Amino acid sequence: MRVDTLVTGGLLVTPHGVVDADLAVLDGKIAAIGAPGTLPEADEVIDCGGKYVLPGLVDPHVHLGGGRPLEEIFASETASAAVGGVTTVLQYRRSPSTFLDTFPAERELARTKMLVDTQFHFIISTMEQVEEIPRYAQEFGVTSFKFYMGGYEPGNPIGLVSVNDAVLYAAMEKIRELGPYAWCMVHCEDDSLVCHLTEKVKAKGGNDLAAYTESRPDFVEEQDLLRAIWLADLQDCPLYVPHTTVGMAVDAAADSRKKGNTVVLETCPHYLVLSADDERLTGSGVGKVAPALRNEDHKAELWRGLREGWISTIGSDHVPIPKKGGDFWDEAPGFAGLATMLPVVLTEGVLAGRITIEKVAETMAFNPARLFGLYPKKGALQVGCDADLAIIDMETEKVVGPDTTQSEFPSAFEGLPLRGWPVLTMSRGQVVFKDGVVTGTPGGGQIVTKAENTEKKRNWHAA
Missing domain, CATH: 2.30.40.10 (Urease, subunit C, domain 1)
Incomplete structure (x- = not known):
């Protein structure tokens, strides 16, 4: 042969x-x-x-949109993914109305414009969309749904909508029936606390990264995380927590799993490596991200969570949004991360002795592929x-910049070797x-369907 x-x-x-x-x-x-x-x-x-x-990375947390027409974003940002060794992106889509009307055209653009493979999560904003969750699963094969518990006040720069507990509770009731790769995904930042604290910080004249961090401290994430776990337990619904920043999440997830619940944590390279007091980021809006960057104690606990298997995945939370360079509060949160996620984790994780190279393959390829129904097609080097x-x-050694990321959008790691x-x-x-x-070309990527389930997922974890 x-x-x-x-x-x-x-x-x-x-x-x-x-x-x-x-x-x-x-x-x-x-x-x-x-x-x-x-x-x-x-x-x-x-x-x-x-x-x-390494197996091609499966990035479970990618936002594609904003800044330029969607077909251009699909092409340019998946080219940047290829630079970073990412061969499958699981991207979030949102809709101002029903996905039944808006998603087919976006799916066709993805099919014809992306350089690497993709799958989709939906961001749910209304009770009307909750009612349509079974149809989204049946007609589009989408079974993972994200809910913003807070952190985005009305009129925020990117138009995200926070939901109340009734929406979340009702959605969990539907998601739990969707099969082995169904996930309720929660952005944990308490809405009322963030709004209250933001007003207090603004009233004092705060207008930089330190002020932004003060407006959404660790406890606004911690209390929403505990509430999400509690609601998921009540509804017997699998819970996936993206972009975990707080150390207490490690033990909270461990305690819940030991009780037989399905709770999966994801973190991001910037929460493992960057801090709110980083001098490179203090005077600009590049470090503005939600949830906010934390301190050394939280970072140490996140690395521990990875080592011990309580944090199962690492996602880039790639957001291709330009920064205006004006008033800090008007800046859109987020930054590009597809090209840098692997070198950041290898430099600060493997080469610094915090995790093994095997853990990189597990959390950045195998686990996300397995969780979202891509394995055994994706996520491993096996026949x-x-x-x-x-x-x-x-x-x-390379210094992060547009020439290395091949993305026009700013990186929070800019200037770092x-x-x-x-x-x-x-x-x-x-x-x-x-x-x-x-060397890839737009349209070379495919939309990947979910594999047939061959294992019991209840009580699944990566430890």
Whole structure:
């Protein structure tokens, strides 16, 4: 048998260990893995030169929209994903009315404009949309739904809508019936507290990152997290908590899981690495993100949560929004993160001795693929999986900037030196990034459907 591509001389990373092996690709899938020199001949050979080979990252938390027309954002930002070794993006979509009217056109744009593969979550804002959740699952295959418990006052710069507990409670009742990959996802920031504290900070004249952090301290996230866990427990509904920033979430999730509940935590590279007092960010709106950046104690607890398995996934929370450079409170929160998520975690996690390279494969590929129904198609280097992979240079240091991220949108890591950059990214057997050049083309990505469930998910966790 002759194959399309051989990936040789690499160290293949799995959640359970690192293997010195070659990998064969045929028809876009991993056809064989074997000891060096034992695999069939190939039309093309890619020599890794002893570098790590990670499964293509599955980013569970991506926002695409804002700044430019959607078709341009789909193309440009998934090119940036390829730069960062991300081969599947799970993106949030929202609608001012019903997704039944707005989503088909967006789905078609994704199919024709994206460079890497995608799947979708919906942001739910109204009780009317809650009532349509079963139809969204049946007609679109979308079974993960996000709710903003607060943090976005009326008139906020990006138009997000917070929901009350009645909406959340009613939605959980429907989500729990949707099958093994159904998730209620909650943005934990208490609405009334954030509004109250923001007014107090503004009244004192606060107008920078420190003031913003003061307006949404850790306890506004902590109390909403506990309430979300409580509601999910009442409704027997699987709960997924994106962009966790607070250390207490680790033990709260652990306690809930030990009682038999399904609670999954995600965190982001900026919450693991950046702090609210970062001098690079103090005078600009680039560090404005919701929830807010925290302190060293919280960061240490998040790293512990990853090591111990209580934090299951890492997402970029990529937001392609330009910064105006004017009044801090008028700036839209969020920043680009697709290209930097892997080098940040490798530099500050693996190279700093906080987590292992195996944990990176687990939390940034295998776990998100498994949680959202993409495994065994995505998330692992094993026979039968899509040939999604990233070859990593752990030695060369690059400074974060537009030339390295290949995104026009600002990064909160701008100016920082990082190691662990992909030198090649492969998506379904096609090289989409190599040696600093994006080689993929718009429309090369696919919309990935959920796999048939083969395991009981209740009480699932990644520990």
